[in-house]
Amino acid sequence: MLSALELEALRLSLQVAAVAVACSLPVAIAVAWLLARGRFPGRVLLDTVVHLPLVLPPVVIGYFLLLLFGTRGPLGGWLAETFGLRLIFTRWGAALAAAVMAFPLMVRAIRLALESVDRGLEAAARTLGASRFDVFRSITLPLMLPGIVSGAIVAFAAALGDFGATITFVGNVQGETQTLSLAIYSLAQSPDGDAAALRLVVLSLVIAVAALAASEALARRVQRQLGRA
Amino acid sequence: MKASRLIIDTRVRLGPFEHRAELDLPLSGLTALFGASGAGKSTLVNLVAGLLRPDSGRIVVGDTVFFDSQRGVDLPVHRRELGVVFQDARLFPHLDVRDNLLYGWRRAGERTRSPVATLDSVVPLLGLEPLLDRKPHTLSGGERQRVAFGRALLAQPSLLLMDEPLASxxxxxxAELLPCIERLRDEFGLPILYVSHSVDEVLRLATSLVLFDQGRVSAAGPLAEVLEHPAAAALSEAGALVFGRVESVAAGDEAGRIACDGFTLKVPALDLPEGSAVRVRIPAREVALSLQDPGPISISNRIEGVIERIEAPTHPQGPARVRVRVGSETVLAAAITPDSVRRLALEPGVRCWCLVKAVALDRSALALARGLAAYSTSTAPSGREPEAPGRR
Known part of the structure; x- marks a missing residue:
């Protein structure tokens, strides 16, 4: 049904998006917590930096990543030296680009969920003998779960669809960084690629609808767990 | 043995207000914190619970220093070993009733070895059996609050704080929860701090009373003593509180009888065992005055006394309040029109009869005074003890 090339692009896209979401989720929860609850001087600055990928052109973000994580960039050089990890032109780099682009969406959803958690419940848990971390683990986190789930799914969809940052940062290497969006772009550029591009467009549509349906089902299940449905 | 005490001496500034609490109370029975909304009662609960940090001062509960600004002590909330019941039950929505009940128990550690309360004792006491597997959102307001009581008890607290638990x-x-609170007070022997602005609740439950006014304590001490205080007008205006002992329960057409301070009150059906110490609230509106024994009328309580004081109406259409001393420790209040005061030429020193219909003293006017009796014998001046039947 799907050609080897199509399968490869699909598998790569899902892999990149999954790694991007899985790795950035804990960070997003921490940042959301800092933004919602933290009282420290650099809070506004942090808020701004987190939101940059939402307001800057993706190409600019890709270029920033190139400067930071390129082989001669300050972080890229360090990663290569210490872990032998090269990001540029690799799927790990694609995952990083996707994660950065999806990060603000994830943080926003999680922060909203955190802000809607009743502080009174946390106070009640404290009086029942739970330490601050225990309260977070046993009360706050479960109550935030719907927001975390929807944040992760929105981020997954955004990661799946990123184009600008990915192509700028890691290029368009077939089998390594050529995700669905990049493959569609390449096919649309070639003279007789229209039909093949259309097949991938349909595939993207199917994935999008499936992800939406899955998120709906998951969200409803979590809401039921919390007794709000 | 030195009785353990609750000592609070704190200052905290809340916006334009300064909250100043200065209290030294015995750590036993149910201490009601009474005052208008915004008078600072809930603030006191938050201070004791550790949810609000005083600017300066000291909070000591029994042997444990919760807060001492001079010595730099501020015990974290979760180590204060309290049970707190909030006005909104604050059940955890993602846990079922059983897991809500056990939340504090699972974190009480060593203290569950010699528990104040266990799941097996709390569940039947509060009637929670049918609720155990349900989620909080399926419960009614009263059920939720009962679960919250149980959850607080199971945390093995050394002090129970209740912040207007019935207000919502x-x-x-x-009416369904008041007996539950009486049982908590009497059966677990836990000291309770109980915030309320309800006269009914205070007169029914309290063994000692703290009055709050504009962020300050205006009076504190054993219930009967504080009720005499001018600051307690809001409470004593509503009527008199009479202490007595059940002499006989109603049988057939016979009324129940309660032996009080030199007189006997007849009341409708009693569901309390003979000999139990009770408090009876006699609302001022239910008391009529007669200058002679009224003869054959249906009113069955006729209590002879001497007018001690007549208080003018507090507002234009309001009644005058006549205080009649009917026993060595007991003063009843009658709310009658200023016109009646003039017609009967009532004045201090005049002998009269207080008439109270038995049906006015139904179960809602009666409360067990067991906690109070225990309190009175240990700390109150002897004259305040509830009357023993033998003294009649």
Whole structure:
């Protein structure tokens, strides 16, 4: 049904998006917590930096990543030296680009969920003998779960669809960084690629609808767990 | 043995207000914190619970220093070993009733070895059996609050704080929960700090009383003593509180009888065992005055006394209040029109009869005074003890 090339692009896209979401989720929860609850001087600055990928052109973000994580960039050089990890032109780099682009969406959803958690419940848990971390683990986190789930799914969809940052940062290497969006772009550029591009467009549509349906089902299940449905 | 005490001496600034609490109370029975909304009662609960940090001062509960600004002590909330019941039950929505009940128990550690309360004792006491597997959102307001009581008890607290636990419930739910609180007070022997602005609740439950006014304590001490205080007008205006002992329960057409301070009150059906110490609230509106023994009328309580004081109406259409001393420790209040005061030429020193219909003293006017009796014998001046039947 799907050609080897199509399968490869699909598998790569899902892999990149999954790694991007899985790795950035804990960070997003921490940042959301800092933004919602933290009282420290650099809070506004942090808020701004987190939101940059939402307001800057993706190409600019890709270029920033190139400067930071390129082989001669300050972080890229360090990663290569210490872990032998090269990001540029690799799927790990694609995952990083996707994660950065999806990060603000994830943080926003999680922060909203955190802000809607009743502080009174946390106070009640404290009086029942739970330490601050225990309260977070046993009360706050479960109550935030719907927001975390929807944040992760929105981020997954955004990661799946990123184009600008990915192509700028890691290029368009077939089998390594050529995700669905990049493959569609390449096919649309070639003279007789229209039909093949259309097949991938349909595939993207199917994935999008499936992800939406899955998120709906998951969200409803979590809401039921919390007794709000 | 030195009785353990609750000592609070704190200052905290809340916006334009300064909250100043200065209290030294015995750590036993149920201490009601009474005052208008915004008078600083809930602030006191938050200070004791550790949810609000005083600017300066000291909070000591029994042997444990919760807060001492001079010595730099501020015990974290979760180590204060308290049970707190909030006005909104604050059940955890993602846990079922059983896991809510056990939340504090699972974190009480060593203290569950010699528990104050266990799941097996709390569940039947509060009637929670049918609720155990349900989620909080399926419960009614009264059920939720009962679960919250149980959850607080199971945390093995050394002090129970209740912040207007009945304020958001309708009258029927209140009537259902009041006996629950009486049982908590009497059966677990836990000291309770109880915030309320309800006269009914205070007169029914309290063994000692703290009055709050504009962020300050205006009076504190054993219930009967504080009720005499001018600051307690809001409470004593509503009527008199009489202490007595059940002499006989109603049988057939016979009324129940309660032996009080030199007189006997007849009341409708009693569901309390003979000999139990009770408090009876006699609302001023239910008391009529007669200058002679009224002869054959249906009113069955006729209590002879001498007028001690007549208080003018507090507002234009209001009644005058006549205080009549009917026993060595007991003063009843009658709310009658200023016109009646003039007609009967009532004045201090005049002998009269207080008439109270037995049906006015139904179960809602009666409360067990067991906690109070225990309190009185240990700390109150002897004259305040509830009357023993033998003294009649």
């Amino acid at each position: 419930l309708d009258a029927a739910r209140k």
